Amino acid sequence: MMTVGHFPILVVMVPLMAAYLMPVLGLWRRRLCYPLATVSIFISFCISLVLVRSVMASGTISYHLGGWMPPWGIELVVDYLSAFMCITITFISLLTVVYSENYINKELPTGKTTLYYTLLMLVIGGMLGVVVTGDLFNLFVFTEVFSIAAYALVAIAGKREAFIASFRYLLMGAIGTSLVLLGISYLYAITGTLNMVDLSVRLQPWYGSSIVSAALAFLIVGFSIKTALFPLHTWLPDAHSIALSPISVMLSALVIKVGAYAIIRTLFTVFQPGFITEVVPVAPVLTWLAAAAILIGSLFAISQTDLKRMLAYSSVAHIGYVVLGIALATEMGMTGGILHIFNHAMAKGCLFLCAGAIIYKTGLRNISDLTGLGVRMPITAAAFALSALSMMGIPPTAGFFSKWFLCMGAIEAGGWIFAIVILLGSLLTAVYYFRVLYVIYFGEHKHVEQVGTDEVPPGMLVPIAILALGCILFGIFVGIPLSVVEPAVRVLLGI
Amino acid sequence: MTTVIIQTISRIMVPFIQLFGLYIIMHDLVSPGGGFQGGVIISASMILLALTVGMSAAGKRAPHASRLMLISSGAVLFAMAGVICILAGGNFLEYSAVPIPMMSASEIAGQLVLAVGIFIGLHNMAAFTTIVFHLGEERE
Amino acid sequence: MNIDFILVNFNYWICVILLLIGLFTTIAKENLIKKIMGLNILSTSVLLFLVSLGDIEGGAAPIIVPGVEVDIYVNPLPATLVLTGIVVSVALTGFALALIIKIYEGYGTLDAEKLIKG
Numbered sequence: 001m002m003t004v005g006h007f008p009i010l011v012v013m014v015p016l017m018a019a020y021l022m023p024v025l026g027l028w029r030r031r032l033c034y035p036l037a038t039v040s041i042f043i044s045f046c047i048s049l050v051l052v053r054s055v056m057a058s059g060t061i062s063y064h065l066g067g068w069m070p071p072w073g074i075e076l077v078v079d080y081l082s083a084f085m086c087i088t089i090t091f092i093s094l095l096t097v098v099y100s101e102n103y104i105n106k107e108l109p110t111g112k113t114t115l116y117y118t119l120l121m122l123v124i125g126g127m128l129g130v131v132v133t134g135d136l137f138n139l140f141v142f143t144e145v146f147s148i149a150a151y152a153l154v155a156i157a158g159k160r161e162a163f164i165a166s167f168r169y170l171l172m173g174a175i176g177t178s179l180v181l182l183g184i185s186y187l188y189a190i191t192g193t194l195n196m197v198d199l200s201v202r203l204q205p206w207y208g209s210s211i212v213s214a215a216l217a218f219l220i221v222g223f224s225i226k227t228a229l230f231p232l233h234t235w236l237p238d239a240h241s242i243a244l245s246p247i248s249v250m251l252s253a254l255v256i257k258v259g260a261y262a263i264i265r266t267l268f269t270v271f272q273p274g275f276i277t278e279v280v281p282v283a284p285v286l287t288w289l290a291a292a293a294i295l296i297g298s299l300f301a302i303s304q305t306d307l308k309r310m311l312a313y314s315s316v317a318h319i320g321y322v323v324l325g326i327a328l329a330t331e332m333g334m335t336g337g338i339l340h341i342f343n344h345a346m347a348k349g350c351l352f353l354c355a356g357a358i359i360y361k362t363g364l365r366n367i368s369d370l371t372g373l374g375v376r377m378p379i380t381a382a383a384f385a386l387s388a389l390s391m392m393g394i395p396p397t398a399g400f401f402s403k404w405f406l407c408m409g410a411i412e413a414g415g416w417i418f419a420i421v422i423l424l425g426s427l428l429t430a431v432y433y434f435r436v437l438y439v440i441y442f443g444e445h446k447h448v449e450q451v452g453t454d455e456v457p458p459g460m461l462v463p464i465a466i467l468a469l470g471c472i473l474f475g476i477f478v479g480i481p482l483s484v485v486e487p488a489v490r491v492l493l494g495i
Numbered sequence: 496m497t498t499v500i501i502q503t504i505s506r507i508m509v510p511f512i513q514l515f516g517l518y519i520i521m522h523d524l525v526s527p528g529g530g531f532q533g534g535v536i537i538s539a540s541m542i543l544l545a546l547t548v549g550m551s552a553a554g555k556r557a558p559h560a561s562r563l564m565l566i567s568s569g570a571v572l573f574a575m576a577g578v579i580c581i582l583a584g585g586n587f588l589e590y591s592a593v594p595i596p597m598m599s600a601s602e603i604a605g606q607l608v609l610a611v612g613i614f615i616g617l618h619n620m621a622a623f624t625t626i627v628f629h630l631g632e633e634r635e
Numbered sequence: 636m637n638i639d640f641i642l643v644n645f646n647y648w649i650c651v652i653l654l655l656i657g658l659f660t661t662i663a664k665e666n667l668i669k670k671i672m673g674l675n676i677l678s679t680s681v682l683l684f685l686v687s688l689g690d691i692e693g694g695a696a697p698i699i700v701p702g703v704e705v706d707i708y709v710n711p712l713p714a715t716l717v718l719t720g721i722v723v724s725v726a727l728t729g730f731a732l733a734l735i736i737k738i739y740e741g742y743g744t745l746d747a748e749k750l751i752k753g
Contacts, residue, residue: 009587013574020570023563067589137716144723148730155734160741164750167734171670174727175661178677181720182654185685188713525698531718626729630736 007054008063008076011047011086012129014040019121026114033117034101041097041124045090052083052484060491062134070134071195077134080488081338084481085131085261088342092253092349093124095463099353100246102459103360107244109158116156122149123250127258136184136270137194139262140177143226147173150255154243165238172235176225183218186211187270196269203271213280219266220282227259229286229323230293233316237300240312245356248308252315252352253345260322260341268492273329286327291421293320298428302435306365307355310432311348314391317425318344324418325406333409334489335482340402342481343390346474347399350387350467354380357456357464367436371443376454379461381440383468388433390471393426398475497547505547512540516620523612524605530612534619541624550631557628562621569618576611646687653680665747667738671731678724682717689713 018040026033055061060079064070078086097120104116126146133139151173155166188194190211191202206212221232228236236256240248267276267283276283297317304310322344325337355365357380364370374381390397393404403422410418455461474481513536519526520533545553577588585592590604598606641648657680660673689710697711739745 006581006587009577009581013577013587017571017574020567020574022567024567027560027563063586065587067586067591137719141719141723144727148723148726152730155737160738163734163738163741167667167731167738170727170731170734171661171674174674175658175677177723178674178681182681182684185681185688188685189688531722623725630729630732634736634740 005061005063007047007051008061008078008132009065011044011051011090012125012132014044014047015121015125015128019118019125022114022118022121026117030110030113033114034097037097037100037117037121038094040121041090041094044124044128045087045094048083048086048090051078052087055080055083056484056487071193071198074138075134075195076132077197078132079491080484081261081264081492082131084338084342084484084488085258086128087484088257088345089124089127089131089254092249092345092467095349095353095466096120096246096249099249099356099460099463102457103244103246103356106360108156112156112158116153119149119153119156120246120250122146123153123255127254130258131261134196135194136187136196136199139265140180140184143180143258143262144177146255146258147177147226150251153247153250154239156247157242157244159242161238162242165235165242169235169239172225172232176222176232178222179218179225180222183215183222186215186218196265199270200272207275207279216266216271216276216280216282220263220286223259223262223266224289227256227263227323228316228319230289230296230316230320233293233297233319236316237309237312240315241306241308245308245352245359248311248356249349249352252312253349256315256319257322257341257345260319260326263323264326264338264492267326267329273493277329283327283329287324287415287418290320290322290324290327291418293317294324294421294425295428298425298432302428302432304432305367307358307367307370307436308352308365310367310436311351311355314429314432315344315348317429318348318391321403321406321422321425324422325402325409328406328409328413328415328418329493330409330413331489331493331495332405332412334492335485336402336405336407336409338485338488339405339478339481340399342485343398343402343471343474346467346470347387347390350383350464350471351391353460353464353467354384354387357460360460361454361456367439368443370436370439372440374441377456379455380464383464384440385437386468387471388437390475392430392433396472396475398471398478401475401478497549501547505543509540509544512543513537516540516616520613520616521609523609530615531619533612534616535623537616537620538623538627541620542627545628545631550628550633554628554632557621557624562625562628565617565621566625569614569616569621572614573611573618576607576614647684650680650684650687653677653683656680667735667745667747667750668732670747671728671735674731675724675728678720678727682720682724685713685720686717 018036022033022036025036055078060077063076065074065076104113108116123146126142126149129142129145130139133142151166151170154169155162187199190206191199193199193202203212225232240251243251294317297313297320301310301313301317304313318340322337322340325333325340328334357377358364358370358373361377390399393399403426407419407422410422516533516536519528519536520530523529541553541557544556580589580592581587583593590607591600593603593607595603653676657673657677660676661670664670664673689712691707691709694707694709695705697708735745738750742750744750
C-alpha cells in the first residue's frame, strides 16, 4: 500500500491536511491546535529524512500525480536540491512551531490562535509544494499559497503598523507573482508544455529570440521580488521586524530562500547554464545586484537601533550572498550559495528566536536597552552570540564554510571584486553584531536589583539551543550537508 | 437600498439562483462550469440576501460554525479522495485505480471528478460567503 | 508597422495596454483601494493573455460528442490554468480589502502619502 514511492506527495499533503482540519478543531477544542501542528510537521520531517536517504541511494525521484505521464500530467521531481530544501524547511518549521506555543499564548489574543496555526500550516505546506514540484504552473500556484498565508501572518500581529507592512508586502508580492505568471504564459505560448524538464528540451531552438529573453526577464524579476533581492527588497524590513518573532523566523529563514530556490530552478532547470551566462547574460547582472545587496544591506543594518529591524536588514545582505553564489554559476560558488541557504536559515532562525525570547521576557526591542542580558538570560545570550559568530563567518561555525566556498567560487569565476565584496560584507556584519554583543555582555547595568537568571520557559529554550548547537555542529561536521549539496550542484550544472 | 420591492424580489430570486448553481455543479463533465463556478454562484445568492435583507438576518441563515464546517470538510474530502486513490494502489488522485463494483475504469474516473467537483462546490460556497460576510459585518 | 500587425495580434495589444494601465494605477494612485483595483487590472490582463492563447480559429468546443467528427478542438488547458489564476486573484483581493478596512480603523485615512509618513 503506502510505499516510499508516495512520499513526495505526502510531505506536502500532511501539513496541508492539518491546515484544512485546523479551523474545525479550533472551533471544537482550541487547545488541540498546537499538538496537531506539531505532530504533522514532525511527520513531514521524518518523511523528508526518508526522502533524502532514498534520493542519495537511487537518484532523482519522479512521481506522477493522477497516474498521467508527464508532460500531460503534473510531475513531482525530488532531486538532491529539493530534498535538501525539504529538510531545511521541515527542520526549521518544527522548531518554530514548538517555540510558538508559549509565545503565542502570551503575545496573541486567544481568538486568533486557530487562525495562526492554520496559516502557519499553509505557509509550510505551500513552501514544501514549491520545492518538490517539477511543473512550472504548479510552482506558481504553491508560490501564491504560501505568499498569501505569509501576508496574513504578518498582519496577524494586530498592531496598526503591521497592517501597513502587510499591505506593502502584499502589493509588491502580488505584482511579482503576476509577472511570474506572464513569464510562464510566454513559455507556454511558444512550447505548449509546462513541465520543467520538457521545457528545457523544447526551448533550445528558441534561444536568442526576443520572447525567450522577455520570459526570462519576467520570471527573474518576479522571483526577485519574492526573494527580496536588492533593489526590490523594500518590503522586507517592515514586514520582518513588525511580525511576531516565530513569523519573522519563517519569513527570514525560509520564505525568501524558497524564492531563491525558484530562481535556481528557472536559471538551471528550465534554461541551460550556458544560456544564462553567454547568450543572455542575466547571471552577471544578478551577481552585481547581489554584491550591491550585500554591501547596502549591511550598511543599513549598522545604522539601526531596533534589534529586529537590524536583523531584517541583515537578511537582505545574506540573501545577497545566496544569490551571488547561485549567479556565479560555478561549482564552488553554487555550493557556497546553496550551503548558505541552510546555514543562514539556522543562524537567522536562532537570532530571531532569541530576539523573540527577549521581547517575551522583557518587552525591550531597542539595542541600547539590552544591557545586562548576558547575566539575566545566559542561555539566550550565548545562543545569540554563537549564531552571530556563524553569520560573521568565523571558523569553526557553519557560516565560515559557506563563505569560504563563495570566495573560492568567486575567484574561480574570475571575479576578484566579488571576493573582496564578500570579505567586506563579513567585516560589516561583524560590526553590527559585535555592537549588540558588547551591549549584552559588557553594557552597564541600569537596574541594580536584577540578580539571578530569569530565562524563558523550556518550550522556547529548547529550539533556541538546538539551532545554536546546529550552527556549531554543522560547521564541524560540514560533510553532512555537503554530501547532499555537492551532488545537487553537479546535477544542476549538468556536470 | 432596502425598499420593499427589492427585498421581495431578492427573496424570490434566491432559490432560483441556488438551483442554477447546483445545475452548474452537477453538469461538471459535459458543460462548462464545475465545482468552483457553481459554488461561487450559490454564494452569490447568499451575498444578494445579505445586501438586501441585512447582514444580521442573512447571518442567521448561514451561521459561522456551519460555514467553517463546510470549508474544512470540502477541503478535507478533496484530500481524502486523493488519499483513497493511494490506498487503492494508484498514485495520488489517480481516479481510475479505485475499485468500485459495476463500473469500468474510465467511468470511475468521470464519477470521481464529479464527486470532487461537488466537494469543491461545498467548500467554495462557504468560503466566498465567509469572505463577504466578514468584510461587511457591522463595526463600531 | 502596418495595420495588419495590429489587427492580427490585437489580443496581445489589449493585454499589453491593460497591463500598463494596471501597473500605473498600482504605482501612481494614492488611494489604497485604487491600488487594489490596479492590481486586479494587472492580474486580469495576464490571465486574459493566457486564455487567449488557447483559441484556435475554426476550432470546436472541447467536448467529445459521440458521432460528430471534428478536426480541431480548442485547447482547454489555458482555461483551466486561468481558473486557478482567478481563484488566486479573488483570494488576494478579499484579503487586501480586509487589510484596508483594518488600516482605516487604525489610521483614519486611506491616503498612501499620509500613511507612509506615519
